[in-house]
Amino acid sequence: xxxxxxxxxxxxxxxxxxxxxxxxxxxxxxxxxxxxxxxxxxxxxxxxxxxxxxxxxxxxxxxxxxxxxxxxxxxxxxxxxxxxxxxxxxxxxxxxxxxxxxxxxxxxxxxxxx
Amino acid sequence: xxxxxxxxxxxxxxxxxxxxxxxxxxxxxxxxxxxxxxxxxxxxxxxxxxxxxxxxxxxxxxxxxxxxxxxxxxxxxxxxxxxxxxxxxxxxxxxxxxxxxxxxxxxxxxx
Numbered sequence: 096x097x098x099x100x101x102x103x104x105x106x107x108x109x110x111x112x113x114x115x116x117x118x119x120x121x122x123x124x125x126x127x128x129x130x131x132x133x134x135x136x137x138x139x140x141x142x143x144x145x146x147x148x149x150x151x152x153x154x155x156x157x158x159x160x161x162x163x164x165x166x167x168x169x170x171x172x173x174x175x176x177x178x179x180x181x182x183x184x185x186x187x188x189x190x191x192x193x194x195x196x197x198x199x200x201x202x203x204x205x206x207x208x209x
Numbered sequence: 210x211x212x213x214x215x216x217x218x219x220x221x222x223x224x225x226x227x228x229x230x231x232x233x234x235x236x237x238x239x240x241x242x243x244x245x246x247x248x249x250x251x252x253x254x255x256x257x258x259x260x261x262x263x264x265x266x267x268x269x270x271x272x273x274x275x276x277x278x279x280x281x282x283x284x285x286x287x288x289x290x291x292x293x294x295x296x297x298x299x300x301x302x303x304x305x306x307x308x309x310x311x312x313x314x315x316x317x318x319x320x
Contacts, residue, residue: 137313138313
């Protein structure tokens, strides 16, 4: 398996633009997580899905952030409009066979909002 | 909620032994993870402790004391490539079993 795949790996955009981050989890994994990592706040859970259904989005900073998982092999995290404080590394992770097992992380998307 | 505490930074010498501590407060503890994260890369799984005691895996060992809300990661025969951030994460029923991550400990190994 190729592991968790994320795209793009790097994104530079201007304030106010829409940003879409993409994730393909490991085949067969039924949990998918979106995290944001910054030096100031560490690794923060934004939202997670179980069998394509959003379970907990309490970590989503505000209405500018939205996430979807239209099928078992694809998820998006969208920021509209983007702001400089959204600059961070965004990780997608997946878990198979139960939520208590290890998470497999994608390589991350480094987002810079100017 | 959950509270996880780790030292921010540690330094050690190549070939030495280092212990990275993690203390936590949570309700309904289920398990504790350790992840390694090299600069610019994703976290990767190191260990998972559910029961009290020490679990050894090569040069790395992880210890858990549930009654004390305490864990440590022990790295032996340190190598330069062990320079990384080490993240402690706790799974609990209070958090729906979703791991909550600490801020991580940045380990610097010097010659």
